Amino acid sequence: MDGSRRDPDRPRRSRPVRVAEEIKQWVVERDLKRGAKLPSESEMIGLFQVSKGTVREAMRILEAQGLIVTRTGPGGGSFVGEVSAERARSLLANYFYFQDLSLADIYQMRRALEPELAASLAGQLDKAQLDELQALAERHPQPAQSPEEEKQQHVASLEFHARLSELADNRLLGFVIGFMARILTDLTVYRRLYEPPNVELWQRGRRHQLDLVAALRDGDAVRARAVMASHMAGAEAMMAAQEAQIMRQFMAE
């Protein structure tokens, strides 16, 4: 009887992967914070009794996950590096590359979450933040003259939502909304989305953003929520005309 036979479904983890896990644990155990220095390559070789190549593969694994950053030169080495929101979005986008998301799916989420964000932001922002949002909303006062301009304006509108998401106190709520804004932006930039410019709906959208900033300024959560809900309903109607579109792209880092 050999109890140590491994499950053939779960392939044997290679040494670099195991070393990466050990390093991760090594960091967690010591509760190292962002910027803390990890042992050097040669120290790792001694610590884990593996060759340089194996250590380097392990480091690349951690680096790909955004957990460490590496610098050359004296005083260089590997350091604990906070995973950036941008990297997290990229890694998550890889997952949805295979998932056949539709625009309807995204708008179902936005309908549920964006009003919540709007309400939670009322009365929480300082003047500079409110002014910045207002400036974003006030760009492109004129209706688009060409499909290209239309595209730009739509990206700008999504930027408004992305900025809003960064201000969220609830980082999970902010991340999910920012993630959706990014997907929609990529779709707008790389694909032709919103082909038929709909001037009237566009104007309503712009109006909504300005109304929202006003409500946030007044600290009126109820109105902020209502305005955003109405905005989402309008945007969704804009989508309804579009075919169900599939996300199918690796998104660059």
Next chain:
Amino acid sequence: MDGSRRDPDRPRRSRPVRVAEEIKQWVVERDLKRGAKLPSESEMIGLFQVSKGTVREAMRILEAQGLIVTRTGPGGGSFVGEVSAERARSLLANYFYFQDLSLADIYQMRRALEPELAASLAGQLDKAQLDELQALAERHPQPAQSPEEEKQQHVASLEFHARLSELADNRLLGFVIGFMARILTDLTVYRRLYEPPNVELWQRGRRHQLDLVAALRDGDAVRARAVMASHMAGAEAMMAAQEAQIMRQFMAE
């Protein structure tokens, strides 16, 4: 004048990282699907004119992101591998390790999303799925006798929500809810969460799950949404007693 000076803020990307990006693009350009074979190590060496070590580091990067899997032996090599939901959750958890999420944040999201999921599932499930959910809800008919048992029951309850999330047609909605269920499960298992067993609230939660399955069976979206909303309100009250808890752990793969 040297126009090719690089920005010192954005460190030079190492060769393995660049090769990984090229391979990724190589795959996207050819629209390779899950299971498609990539060039062998030796072919990569020729293709990108780099050493074996560099190729291997590049492969580890892609592997860490879940984009490829690798097998040894004849017929082995690297293959396009769909990113699993489990891996996506792990990678995202790495991000939130640094983000100071509170239980209040998670429950704000659940309040907004779980009722939406419940409503969208009404009338969409077959008998086997409904029976499975019912079986999950019917576990632990008796109130917990010990803190340990209490913990087990709470994990089981979260399993109900996790299973529900897998059934979602909207993969983004399902993923986010599943992610939260996982975080809460980890917190329950690794930390002492819900220390004071509250029998009454627990019973209400169990009742809600059974009511929800019944509503789903009837295809009654309105009732499903209402039941879930009530369930979330109850669960949140359960949380209110708890201190604001911080997520602070790398979550294992």
Next chain:
DNA sequence: TAAGATTTGTTCGTATGTATC
């Protein structure tokens, strides 16, 4: 069962690049 073929896995020695002092 055993041998051979194929492909990834791991090590080591050496050389080069890069940033600091």
Next chain:
DNA sequence: GGATACATACGAACAAATCTT
């Protein structure tokens, strides 16, 4: 500019896993 301390990259050799015969 030179010395120093790191990571980066290469190439050759050997080990291990796995499929075929």
